[in-house]
Amino acid sequence: MIEIWEIMRLIAIASQKGGTGKTTTAMNLGVCLAERNKKTLLIDIDPQANLTTGLGFDMFELKQTIYHVLSNHHENMPIPCLPTRWPLLDLIPSSLDLASVELEMASRVGREWRLKKAIEIIANQYDYIIIDTPPSLGLLTQNAFMAYEKIIIPLQLHVYALKAIPQLQTTINLIREFNPALHISGIVCTMYDTRNNLSRVIEESVREKFGQIVYTTVIPMNIVIAESPAAGKPVLEYAPNSIGAKAYREFAEEVLLNE
Numbered sequence: 001m002i003e004i005w006e007i008m009r010l011i012a013i014a015s016q017k018g019g020t021g022k023t024t025t026a027m028n029l030g031v032c033l034a035e036r037n038k039k040t041l042l043i044d045i046d047p048q049a050n051l052t053t054g055l056g057f058d059m060f061e062l063k064q065t066i067y068h069v070l071s072n073h074h075e076n077m078p079i080p081c082l083p084t085r086w087p088l089l090d091l092i093p094s095s096l097d098l099a100s101v102e103l104e105m106a107s108r109v110g111r112e113w114r115l116k117k118a119i120e121i122i123a124n125q126y127d128y129i130i131i132d133t134p135p136s137l138g139l140l141t142q143n144a145f146m147a148y149e150k151i152i153i154p155l156q157l158h159v160y161a162l163k164a165i166p167q168l169q170t171t172i173n174l175i176r177e178f179n180p181a182l183h184i185s186g187i188v189c190t191m192y193d194t195r196n197n198l199s200r201v202i203e204e205s206v207r208e209k210f211g212q213i214v215y216t217t218v219i220p221m222n223i224v225i226a227e228s229p230a231a232g233k234p235v236l237e238y239a240p241n242s243i244g245a246k247a248y249r250e251f252a253e254e255v256l257l258n259e
């Protein structure tokens with residue numbers, strides 16, 4: 001097992017706020033890596049299941065989801081890594097019943113380690129395993145942080161952008177007691193709005209504060225990115241020549257270079 005964990009690239013996409021571009025970033029990074037010949041698994045651990053539906057899956061037709069992986073009832077079930085339209089991209093989908101899993105698991109021993117145990121079973125099949133987390137630091141995100149080393153934070157460029165990071169850092173420091181390798185490996189600025197100065201000013205302060213770990217690539221505000229989930233497609237497929245798709249391709253290149 002040790003060898004696998006050393007070569008495995010586990011990336012958690014997280015931020016405590018909703019609507020910062022986590023799901024969009026997880027989905028498009030996953031697709032880019034798969035297109036670059038990296039065998040990639042996306043895990044949706046958000047009860048809102050936006051990653052699952054954004055890739056075109058019908059939540060109500062799914063028999064097995066991350067809920068079944070995390071709840072204790074299905075100890076010996078195979079892990080549901082579903083194929084997607086991309087040959088090298090799989091998805092462990094989410095579903096609404098995941099919302100109740102935190103309550104169900106509340107009194108169980110080892111509840112923070114369920115995801116790590118599941119990933120250990122399938123880890124050697126993938127080059128990258130990317131997880132999209134919910135906008136809270138509850139049990140679901142804790143499960144992700146126990147299993148992962150690298151966190152990429154999508155940071156929406158608005159006035160409160162910088163406020164979200166200290167809280168996340170506090171949580172990371174707490175988890176480090178159990179998972180010392182956990183760290184923020186990068187911050188990606190999203191929803192850059194060229195129509196006013198605010199985005200630029202905030203981007204500058206983010207770079208000043210966090211320096212090296214801020215990716216050079218900035219994801220612009222781009223309407224086709226907002227439209228694509230309704231079509232059940234990542235922007236890379238929905239509008240492959242858009243500035244949004246181009247930015248996500250550049251971002252994925254940077255992630256690969258940083259490895």
Ligand SMILES: Nc1ncnc2c1ncn2[C@@H]1O[C@H](COP(=O)(O)OP(=O)(O)O)[C@@H](O)[C@H]1O
Pocket residue numbers: 017018019020021022023024025050135190191192219220221222223225226227229244
């Ligand atoms: N760069 C962007 N330009 C325009 N809309 C975006 C962009 N990134 C994300 N969105 C839209 O903003 C909303 C929130 O993004 P999402 O990735 O779901 O955030 P989170 O997962 O952090 O809640 C979604 O409707 C998404 O389509």
Ligand SMILES: [Mg+2]
Pocket residue numbers: 019022023024046050132133
């Ligand atoms: Mg999301």
